Amino acid sequence: MIVKSKRIYMEDGLKDGFLVIEDGKIQQFLTLSDDKEVIDYGNMRIIPGIFDTHNHGTCGYSLSGEGSQEEIKGYLKGCASQGITNVFPTAERSMIAAVAKAAKENDWGATILGIHSEGPWLNRTGEKGVRTGWPEVSLDAAKQMVSDGQGLLKLVAIAPEIPGIDPLIQYFLKEGIVLAMAHSDTNYKEATRAYDNGFSVSTHTGNVMTGLHHRDVGGLGAALLNDHVDCEVICDGMHISLEMLKIYFKVKSTERFMMISDCTPFSGAPEGSYKGFSEDMTIQVSKDGFVLSDTGRLMGSSQPVLYGIGNLVEKLKMPMETVWPMFSLNPCRKYGFDKNKGSLNVGKDADFVVISDEYRTIATYSMGKKGYDAKEGSVFNPEFLKKWGKGGGAK
Template identity: 75%
Template sequence: MIIKSKRIYMEDGLKDGFLVIEEGKIKEFMRSTDAEDVIDYGNMRIIPGIFDTHNHGTCGYGLMDKGTRETIAGYLKGCASQGITGVFPTAGLSMISAVADAAAENLEGAQILGIHSEGPWLNRTGEKGIKTGWPEVSIDTAKQMVSDGKGLLRLVALAPEIPGIDSVIEYFLSEGITLALAHSDANYEEAKRAYKKGFSVSTHTGNVMTGMHHRDVGGLGAALLDNEVSSEVICDGMHICPEMLQIYFRIKKPEHFMMISDCTPFSGAPEGSYLGFEQGMTINVSKDGFVLTDTGRLMGSSQPVLYGISVLTEKLGMPMETVWPMFSLNPCRKYGFDKEKGSIRAGKDADFTVITNDYRAAATFVMGRKVYDMEEGPVFNPDFLKEWGREEIPHE
């Protein structure tokens, strides 16, 4: 298979030419060819495949509480429709085993490269400082998570200040699992100690952590000042305002960031109101695709990494050459996939995405196989609206 584009973002620069794909690998790049059987994408950009390491759901499919093989298959196809070639599904405890089983099936869509568990031991305080508590710290639960993961549990996010959590931290580290500081009320010194203890990722940096103050730069400052920490970042311009993103990238080089979506099943949902998780609760999807409670509080993310790419390149004026490693090569390096994945280069897996000028995925390729084409039409879960009680909510 030969792919042509005038704008291919390769590891060694932007190029106009042809990618030769053989047996799932990029065999070579050519400036010209006499071959007639060429897939020509014209001036559409070809970028390295997105590796999203923090993604709870998308396109009406979720992985938190319940789900079947079909749920996971729909989720992976939905990821591919958003340009994702590799993913760490962020699974609820009851879904870890099913996701691990699905990873062995080679389902069509994004490739499962590992499993991420956000919690269950989190100290979520939020901007209003309301403490919600956490489940009992249990080494047995931690061991069950590892067992259910069948060798694929790669990332666990915890709040390091929770009493009694040290034994769980030590256990996960002994199993070779990466730990992320998440949903934490830790101040600067506490966060700094956690990173010295073995935490090496900051979960959705800036969100649900103590912020920067001139007398204590908090969990955010600890993440930004430590170059040994790989910092997840949501770049939709709403979770972190564009001006703060600029500050991030001035304090810490882009090579230390990993773009994530933190998407939920509401990613891609039609604008409107939905019944919430609790009686009387309403979830609102805005015209811009953001998921909000009636009070305006963000409920996870709804915009994919591709949208974040558009914010960085179009609103902040960052060159794609600076941006693409943050959504592909950096996470691949962090989790040990960079020899095979993370950039478009001869010898690597043919994982790449063709994008339109408005930052939608026109086609997504995983190991040389086209797993999504926008001509297929919608991939949104047809049962989602019914499950979430989509209806006209009366407004007084």
């Protein structure tokens, strides 16, 4: 297969030419080709495939509950429709085994490179009373998660201040699992101590953590000032303001940021009101696609990483050459996949996405195989609307 574009963002710069793909790899880059079997994308941008390491669901497909293989298949197709070639499904404990099984049979869109567990050991006191009290700390539960993951559990997010959590921290580190600080009320010194003792990722940096203050720069300051910490960041412009993102990128090298979506199954849902996660809750999907509770609180993200890419390039005027490593190469490097993935370079896997000037997915290729084509139309789960839509559908 040969793919042509006037704008291909390769590891060594922006190029006009042809990608020659064989056996799932980029075999050559050519400036000229007389081959008649060329897929010509004209002036559309070809960028490295998005690696989303924090994604709870999308397009009406969930990573909670029992987790049928059909649900996971739809989820991976939904990911591909948003330009994701590689993903860490952020699954509930009950889903870890099912996701691990799907990873072995994965030929459905985005590729599962690992599993992310956000919790259950989180400190929710900073979230207006949601899930008050300390979660039960169980080493047996941690061991079961690792067993269910079958070697694919790569990232676990924990609040380090939870009483009795240290044995779990040491266990996960011994198993080679990356630890992220998440949903935590630690101050600067406490957070820095955790980063000095094994934590190396900041979960959705700036959200559900202590913020910057002139007397204590908090968990956010610790994430930004500790050079060895890699920071997840949601760039939808709502979770973190664009002005705060400017501060982030002035304080810390962009090489230490990993763009994430933190998407939920509501990502891609039509505007309207939906049933919430309890009988007295209503979820609102705004005209702009943001997911809010009936009190106006953000309920996870709804915008894909591609939306955030558009924000950084168009609104913050950051060069695409600076932005693309944050959604591809940086996470691949952090989790040990950069030898074969993370950039468009001869010899690496042919993971790439073709995007429009409006930052919409035209086509997604994973390992050289097309996982999504915009001509397919919507891949949103119709059963989701029946289950969660008010009165059987969104209003």
